[in-house]
Amino acid sequence: MSEKNLLKGNIAIAKAALNCGCSCYFGYPITPQTDIGEYLSLEMQKRNLAYVCAESEIGAINMALGAASSGEKVMTSSSSCAVALMQETLSYASSDELPVVLVNVMRAGPGQGYIFPSQGDYNQATIGGGNGDYKIIVLSPSSVQECIDLTYKSFYLAQKYRNPTILLVDGLLGQMAEPAIINENPYPDVDNSSWRLDGAKNRASRNIHSLEPNQTKLNQHVVKLYQKYQEIEKNEQVWEEYLCDDAEIILTAFGTMARSVKAVCNHFRQLGIKMGVFRPISLYPFPYNRLRELSIKAKCFIDIEMNMGQMLKDVRLGVLSNAHISFIGKPVGDWLKKEEIINAINNIIKEQYASI
Amino acid sequence: MQVYSIPKSIKKDSKFTFCKGCDHGVAIKLIAEIIDELNLKDDTIAVSSSGCSVLLYNFLDVDCLEAPHGRACAVATGIKRAHKARKDDKFVFTYQGDGDFASIGLGESMHSALRGENITAICINNTNYGMTGGQMGPTSTMGQYTTTSPLGRNKEYHGFPIKTAEQIALCDGTQFSARVALYDIKNILRAKKIIKKAFECQKNNKGFSFVEILSSCPTNWKLSPQDSHTKIKDELTKIYPLDIFKDTTND
Amino acid sequence: MSYIKIDKDKCKSCYLCMDVCPYKLIKKSNNIGTTGEYTVEFSDSEKKCIGCAQCAIVCPEIAIIEVNRE
Structure with missing residues (x-):
């Protein structure tokens, strides 16, 4: 195997x-x-x-x-x-x-x-x-x-x-x-003999309701x-960080979206922009704590999703007012391409973060 | 010689919380007696449902899982199959009302029958939604006055009731389907015999077994317990005949 | 001697047992039960009870907790 x-x-x-x-x-x-x-x-x-x-x-x-x-x-x-x-x-x-x-x-x-x-x-x-x-x-x-x-x-x-x-x-x-x-499978089996319903043999009957x-x-x-x-x-908060340690701009994305977002990050790194990617793996529990730590050093966050901004509210709850937050997304269709995201990020940087 | 005592499968010190004269108590008592007689207590997992029948787990001293409204047969399917997968077969039955089995849950009920799931379903038919105060249900009879058919059930306006036991008997996977009543001693004893047969159908791995129990609802029918039984005897059994509609257990 | 035992705390005064007793040995008592009505009691001064258990079979509350037959 x-x-x-x-x-x-x-x-x-x-x-x-x-x-x-x-x-x-x-x-x-x-x-x-x-x-x-x-x-x-x-x-x-x-x-x-x-x-x-x-x-x-x-x-x-x-x-x-x-x-x-x-x-x-x-x-x-x-x-x-x-x-x-x-x-x-x-x-x-x-x-x-x-x-x-x-x-x-x-x-x-x-x-x-x-x-x-x-x-x-x-x-x-x-x-x-x-x-x-x-x-x-x-x-x-x-x-x-x-x-x-x-x-x-x-x-x-x-x-x-x-x-x-x-x-x-x-x-x-x-x-x-x-x-x-x-x-x-790296995980052990969990003992469930204390609650499972398998007939009240040699024990009191149980009910689950x-x-x-x-x-x-x-x-x-x-x-x-x-x-x-x-x-x-x-x-159980689990996440992946990519080049976040010194990042001033952190891109957030979940699932497959994070893969194109990493390529975008590499592009900006080559241009000398300190960018990183933060990918929550556990969406509940959302890794608010780590996101908050990162938000103290980073200046802005850009959330990228294939929807109209559903994880965005959790990013906001993590970052609070510690940094700027922007959003790039579309609800349906061809996955956002690397170039589309780069263009959108360039616009955001030009319009909103010109000072950083 | 003691000829009658509380069935062992009834929880000690439990007190039924049904309305005065309600046949639910008799039905649960019969089920408990049969569980005792077939020695099923240690191997039974009961599935209760929404409505008056939900509180089954307070009275029966067997493992019990509550299903969402209407889904008892699907939940029972999962239980039965899971134990079969671990090679530890269990006796699984559902205890549902007519609204639960034949209205909101008709899809789950009928498909369990069609698949021939080796489970037993017991359906208490009191021709209305009892717990919510007597609304028109899938089995409310033509002309019946309920809180949501205040002028009487009308075929043009409300449509027709379902004859559940007959419908379930039509499913190829059904091995046993019958209707019983509890309005007098003779019928209570007949009901016990028939429910026992349905349980044995499962015990012998035959497939889906079903018993519809015509039950009184004195509170919502606004009749005394005695008059409720008279109504079942004189009116309901004419519409919902007491019979065994399918029985392949001897084949 | 045949006799029955009634748990008056369980009786909800539906009186179905009174109707089925062939010798009418079950009567209303002076005790008021959970439904605000008189619960039933067994009185068999003439030792007529045959222990047929019909009362226990119809009782929806399992309030008739024992039937003993001679």
């Missing part, structure tokens, strides 16, 4: 899931993530694992909810407008503290939109569309290798914190092939969830 292979992002995710012991997959077709379900349909049947072609995304995520209660590693995958259908159950899974892993390979919206490239689901993933106070761990890969590594991590964090986890993948990355290694007619208890439950989220925020 430890040799480099040309792998598509979607297939890499499916292979990694199998490799780290995912025994249940439930899904419904939607482009551009369908390869995941197609690949797993045969592989899981061969291994006598649980695979259901669900009647809808609502069916799929609820099967995942049920399966997660057994303590098994479960996954469902979908895309943008169909992930919208899953929001109710993500809220339930958060309250129930059930480790469901959801892969969202993004297409363009709003509504049905189309299969064009877009990073329009940042808000949907990090803020969520379900009801009540809850948070979902969100990881964002920028390469096929990272699709593998972060799939492992998604399963691990989901089990470790008993929390739903979303792997937020650009459609571009899901469909793109590049060399990658299916390495070993989100309904709580006692307001004091419901209050305590949400407070307890938030203590867990604080723990997640303390331990």
